[in-house]
Amino acid sequence: MSFTAAKWRGHFPLLAAHRDLHYLDNAATGQLCEAALDAVTSHELLHRANVLRGTYRLAEQADAAYENARRQVAAYLNAASADEVVFTAGTTASINLVAHAFGEGLNAGDEVVLSLAEHHSNFVPWQMLRERRGVLLRILPLTADGRIDLSRLAETLTPRCRLVAVTHASNVTGAVTDLAAIVAVARAVGARVLVDGAQAVQHGPVDVAALGADFYAFSGHKAYGPTGVGVLWGRGEALAALPPFLGGGGMIGRVTVEETTYAPPPRRFEAGTPPIAQAVGLGAALDWLRVQPWADMHAHTARLAQRLIDGIAVLPGLTFLGPRDLKQRLPIVSFNLEGIHPHDACQVLDGHGVAVRGGHHCAQPLMDFFGVQGAVRASLAPYNDEADIDALLAGLKDAMRKLG
Numbered sequence: 474m475s476f477t478a479a480k481w482r483g484h485f486p487l488l489a490a491h492r493d494l495h496y497l498d499n500a501a502t503g504q505l506c507e508a509a510l511d512a513v514t515s516h517e518l519l520h521r522a523n524v525l526r527g528t529y530r531l532a533e534q535a536d537a538a539y540e541n542a543r544r545q546v547a548a549y550l551n552a553a554s555a556d557e558v559v560f561t562a563g564t565t566a567s568i569n570l571v572a573h574a575f576g577e578g579l580n581a582g583d584e585v586v587l588s589l590a591e592h593h594s595n596f597v598p599w600q601m602l603r604e605r606r607g608v609l610l611r612i613l614p615l616t617a618d619g620r621i622d623l624s625r626l627a628e629t630l631t632p633r634c635r636l637v638a639v640t641h642a643s644n645v646t647g648a649v650t651d652l653a654a655i656v657a658v659a660r661a662v663g664a665r666v667l668v669d670g671a672q673a674v675q676h677g678p679v680d681v682a683a684l685g686a687d688f689y690a691f692s693g694h695k696a697y698g699p700t701g702v703g704v705l706w707g708r709g710e711a712l713a714a715l716p717p718f719l720g721g722g723g724m725i726g727r728v729t730v731e732e733t734t735y736a737p738p739p740r741r742f743e744a745g746t747p748p749i750a751q752a753v754g755l756g757a758a759l760d761w762l763r764v765q766p767w768a769d770m771h772a773h774t775a776r777l778a779q780r781l782i783d784g785i786a787v788l789p790g791l792t793f794l795g796p797r798d799l800k801q802r803l804p805i806v807s808f809n810l811e812g813i814h815p816h817d818a819c820q821v822l823d824g825h826g827v828a829v830r831g832g833h834h835c836a837q838p839l840m841d842f843f844g845v846q847g848a849v850r851a852s853l854a855p856y857n858d859e860a861d862i863d864a865l866l867a868g869l870k871d872a873m874r875k876l877g
């Protein structure tokens with residue numbers, strides 16, 4: 474299968490409807506692929522019913538579609554079993570689930586290790602856990618260019634460490650985490666590893682078996698699927714060891730007035746009516762993504778990222794956040810131009826039809842590390858092309874004329 478950005482773009486209905494849009498905010502939300510849109514539409518039109526509850530044919534079809542989506546996610550992640558896939562509302566919900574269910578077993582003095590590069594959704598739930606359980610948070614420091622400093626692993630992961638929660642890739646710098654190194658040290662001290670995969674899954678299939686982590690969280694909407702759905706993958710025994718987080722219908726074995734027994738995973742963690750059509754859409758998106766020509770697509774987005782980095786490198790007053798070497802990063806480029814507030818830059822860029830994000834990107838500890846309040850971020854997808862980058866560069870020059 475040969476790849477071109479134009480052909481890929483053709484699979485995204487919104488981009489066909491907005492031909493003049495230069496959409497470069499893919500780290501916030503990817504556009505919905507037609508495979509997902511078609512699956513959601515046909516599910517809602519033909520198979521809509523609640524799951525796990527009905528015995529009539531329509532309900533059985535809804536059940537089958539929902540469980541098929543679980544298998545599609547498992548295939549994308551190379552999970553050992555579809556039962557390792559829990560549908561949630563998104564990355565944030567997945568991390569909160571672990572913070573509550575795993576956190577329930579932690580006590581004062583137990584340690585949870587995060588990195589300074591985490592998104593707020595992999596910071597705040599652990600700070601809340603610290604309030605509840607008195608655990609100690611230890612923070613993995615960063616190298617000057619914003620990568621997790623692996624030389625500090627051994628001293629940060631003590632024998633009291635129970636969990637390491639780190640991002641697979643930074644939503645600000647695009648820096649990819651060396652998970653193998655972290656997993657090895659975590660294993661040595663007997664800690665579990667949770668990976669925030671929100672920025673990684675949309676860049677190609679993930680092999681959770683090879684990563685060796687215990688939990689992997691991501692969101693559907695960043696992986697060209699619907700909003701409102703996400704996944705918590707958990708290694709079979711790691712999930713089985715967790716108590717439920719939310720209680721309600723669907724997650725029980727038996728309820729009496731006196732007590733409740735719980736269903737095994739994944740149902741144990743899916744209280745209430747799940748996001749059924751959204752899960753079906755996400756399954757379809759990942760099924761489609763799984764067979765895309767990723768090597769060509771990576772080469773394409775890396776070329777575009779290089780074009781962007783080269784283009785901004787010559788602008789006066791540039792501050793660049795993160796590693797410049799494209800081998801260590803995803804095509805997410807964050808920067809500042811002296812004297813120009815990121816929000817103002819984004820507004821001028823919007824006038825050029827360029828959609829990029831400016832602000833702290835829900836990573837204020839990382840912004841503090843870089844000594845900035847915010848940054849302009851362009852995040853690329855395979856449907857982007859040279860025209861998108863050139864429009865961004867032209868817009869930046871205009872912003873410098875108007876604001877600089």
Ligand code: PMP
Binds near residue numbers: 563
């Ligand atoms: N982690 C990272 C690295 C992210 O980029 C994001 C989304 N910006 C999240 C977590 C949270 O994802 P969601 O809002 O879909 O729950």
